[in-house]
Amino acid sequence: MKLYDYKQAPNPRRVRIFMAEKGIEIETVQVDLTKLEQHSDAFKKINPLGEVPTLQLDDGFCINQTNAICRYLEEIYPDNPLYGRTPQERAQVESQNHLIQINGIVAGGEAFRNSNPNFKNRALSGSHDYAQIPELAERGLLRIDNLFADLDKHFARQQFLVGDYFSVADITAFCTLGLTRWVKKAIPSECIHLQRWFDQVSSRPSSKA
Amino acid sequence: MKLYDYKQAPNPRRVRIFMAEKGIEIETVQVDLTKLEQHSDAFKKINPLGEVPTLQLDDGFCINQTNAICRYLEEIYPDNPLYGRTPQERAQVESQNHLIQINGIVAGGEAFRNSNPNFKNRALSGSHDYAQIPELAERGLLRIDNLFADLDKHFARQQFLVGDYFSVADITAFCTLGLTRWVKKAIPSECIHLQRWFDQVSSRPSSKA
Numbered sequence: 001m002k003l004y005d006y007k008q009a010p011n012p013r014r015v016r017i018f019m020a021e022k023g024i025e026i027e028t029v030q031v032d033l034t035k036l037e038q039h040s041d042a043f044k045k046i047n048p049l050g051e052v053p054t055l056q057l058d059d060g061f062c063i064n065q066t067n068a069i070c071r072y073l074e075e076i077y078p079d080n081p082l083y084g085r086t087p088q089e090r091a092q093v094e095s096q097n098h099l100i101q102i103n104g105i106v107a108g109g110e111a112f113r114n115s116n117p118n119f120k121n122r123a124l125s126g127s128h129d130y131a132q133i134p135e136l137a138e139r140g141l142l143r144i145d146n147l148f149a150d151l152d153k154h155f156a157r158q159q160f161l162v163g164d165y166f167s168v169a170d171i172t173a174f175c176t177l178g179l180t181r182w183v184k185k186a187i188p189s190e191c192i193h194l195q196r197w198f199d200q201v202s203s204r205p206s207s208k209a
Numbered sequence: 210m211k212l213y214d215y216k217q218a219p220n221p222r223r224v225r226i227f228m229a230e231k232g233i234e235i236e237t238v239q240v241d242l243t244k245l246e247q248h249s250d251a252f253k254k255i256n257p258l259g260e261v262p263t264l265q266l267d268d269g270f271c272i273n274q275t276n277a278i279c280r281y282l283e284e285i286y287p288d289n290p291l292y293g294r295t296p297q298e299r300a301q302v303e304s305q306n307h308l309i310q311i312n313g314i315v316a317g318g319e320a321f322r323n324s325n326p327n328f329k330n331r332a333l334s335g336s337h338d339y340a341q342i343p344e345l346a347e348r349g350l351l352r353i354d355n356l357f358a359d360l361d362k363h364f365a366r367q368q369f370l371v372g373d374y375f376s377v378a379d380i381t382a383f384c385t386l387g388l389t390r391w392v393k394k395a396i397p398s399e400c401i402h403l404q405r406w407f408d409q410v411s412s413r414p415s416s417k418a
Binding site: 068069094098128135139 | 266270272273274276277278280281284285296297299300301303304307308311312315333335337339340342344345348351352355
């Protein structure tokens, strides 16, 4: 297998941390997004949407989208499950992971891509061009503030996003906090529970992946 | 089990069609979104985010978010799987379902909620208020046009979103087309492959659920 990756981007990082948690090693190929290599003819044959991460299996079959890749890896490497251990826990992980994807990864992406001059006319990833909307960048920042407050309340009651079980949802949240730094949003000093969780996740060896 | 539902909304409809495809019957409770019943104190005890669908299990445990509910039902009623039958197929279903969620359900929601006067200051679902952004409504309409064209190309080559296998991704896409009608976007006459797929899915008994 081969993972098409870009070290600086949040979504490939989600896959790398997932792999590290499970002890999986896969060859990675860097696709330099700053040089728009993801839109090259060569890479479009691997992923027509021009997005990383993409996982290429040994038979050439390609899997796109972060959760599709991670769920595939979860199936073929079932030890140390990160999508839950029981039907109810798996439902909670899916729910939390979806919420943090929408309110974290998507919201952070709105703030970043609608304000950074390098993303003019590329306000959304994928194969279509969309103009930046400055008000959407502003709303993204507001959503990040709300996310910090919501997560702080959550972590006042629970160790991780799903009780005391470290899951893929925590990985998504952790990579969201990497993304929010791109728009100069750090954990507010009053969010002590969110900071406690962040420090705890940061101390896991996988956080360096 | 009890499904908190609203007959007119796209996300609860995804769960109802999923249940119908699997032959599952669950008691439904209507939560009238036009009367903002989802934000009542009584419903907030069931789902603090004030969203439907929500599945309440017999022990009181509540599952929020469409895919969390459908994946839970897939686990406890494994016959007639709708999330795929092999690891590779499951990866494709997850990928296609995610893409249609983002480019269909989210994009359609942007077009609708940012233009309809009833959603003033409620441009996103969930517990936070966000002002409408008219440019985002416009972008939503453009995204729907692009989605129609992309799906048409896809269905020129494949019967369903994942080959000849009817999956939860087709249900998400089908309910997206219900949502786009709210912003007066119907399948363009030139999209004959998309129309063929739509007619085929419409002819399934589950489409009436």
